[in-house]
Amino acid sequence: MQALTSDDTLRELVEARLRRADLRYTSGRRAIVEMLASAGHPVSISDIAAELPDVPRSSAYRHLVDLQGARVVRRIAAEDEFARFELAEDLTEHHHHLLCVTCGGVIDVTPTPAFERVVAKMVQELAAQRGFRPTAHVLDVIGHCASCG
Numbered sequence: 723m724q725a726l727t728s729d730d731t732l733r734e735l736v737e738a739r740l741r742r743a744d745l746r747y748t749s750g751r752r753a754i755v756e757m758l759a760s761a762g763h764p765v766s767i768s769d770i771a772a773e774l775p776d777v778p779r780s781s782a783y784r785h786l787v788d789l790q791g792a793r794v795v796r797r798i799a800a801e802d803e804f805a806r807f808e809l810a811e812d813l814t815e816h817h818h819h820l821l822c823v824t825c826g827g828v829i830d831v832t833p834t835p836a837f838e839r840v841v842a843k844m845v846q847e848l849a850a851q852r853g854f855r856p857t858a859h860v861l862d863v864i865g866h867c868a869s870c871g
């Protein structure tokens with residue numbers, strides 16, 4: 723998912739969230755956020771290492787943890803070894819994932835309005851049984867991609 727906002731707006735939003743978490747928007751963190759924004763799909767730690775050779779892997783891990791804590795980045799994983807990272811959904815747009823447990827591939831899928839209406843109704847029913855008021859949902863599908871069968 724590409725960031726929906728302009729680069730400037732994205733920078734302001736990210737800066738504000740980091741500030742709330744008492745973190746500065748350092749060059750290392752910025753490099754990762756900008757890479758996630760331009761990648762347009764969830765990336766692995768190896769993708770980040772390949773794309774940003776100047777950022778040591780250990781720093782990249784720390785930045786990702788900080789960015790998750792500040793609600794800038796979301797971690798997606800069917801299994802820990804296949805963790806992928808993307809910008810938080812409210813910085814991009816609502817979507818779902820197809821997660822392959824064989825190759826670790828992650829496919830972004832943008833739902834149709836009709837699909838969202840059905841899901842929202844079912845989520846509403848599920849939550850209402852407990853007097854819960856849903857404001858969002860996360861729905862990732864786990865299985866095998868077309869290449870892995």
Ligand SMILES: [Zn+2]
Nearest residue numbers: 822825867870
């Ligand atoms: Zn696969």
Ligand SMILES: [Zn+2]
Nearest residue numbers: 816833838841
């Ligand atoms: Zn949805």
